[in-house]
Ligand SMILES: [Zn+2]
């Protein structure tokens with residue numbers, strides 16, 4: 001039991017929200033049951049129901065980037081729960097200010113613009129209960145996109161930077177494909193092959209898995225040569 005807790009300082013669940021099926025996630029410190037809601041794009045009732053089911057006390061809202069499906073419900077939820085918002089990086093301010101307009105365009109009339117209590121930068125740390133999450137700035141999908149990770153639990157929340165088998169779009173305002181690929185290689189890969197990530201859409205994966213098989217950013221696609229750890233190879237073999 002004690003051993004188990006040692007390995008699992010945090011726990012996370014995913015609640016898909018909005019017509020975009022965005023992976024809103026809730027992560028909490030197992031010891032204190034204090035938690036954070038990541039990217040509440042909308043469907044706040046579903047999010048709050050999950051919070052209640054797991055008996056978590058939410059202490060903050062964390063935002064990876066200010067697209068509608070990720071941040072459209074942030075303002076309302078922060079008011080409802082009376083908790084602060086942290087993130088994204090300040091380069092996403094132009095999107096934060098235009099959220100209501102983005103909402104009108106897609107028929108999501110509840111979407112509201114929001115202000116953050118704390119912009120986050122590369123290398124910043126965020127607290128959830130007694131646990132610390134690291135922050136990395138990963139521009140390319142949006143200029144102010146950040147990701148969060150828990151070092152020991154090997155769990156990351158990466159928004160629309162990378163998906164299982166794909167990467168984020170770079171054809172939206174101020175997107176940049178080359179910058180996105182650089183962000184992935186420079187900021188995500190050093191976090192380790194075994195890091196499991198919750199993407200903004202679709203199923204979970206690990207960085208090691210994507211370095212083997214992702215058509216956009218695998219080591220093969222990018223011409224990166226390295227020794228792949230046996231553990232990742234085994235994982236890959238088991239999947240086939
Ligand atoms: Zn996005």
Ligand SMILES: [Zn+2]
Pocket residue numbers: 020022067069070160200201
């Ligand atoms: Zn998205």
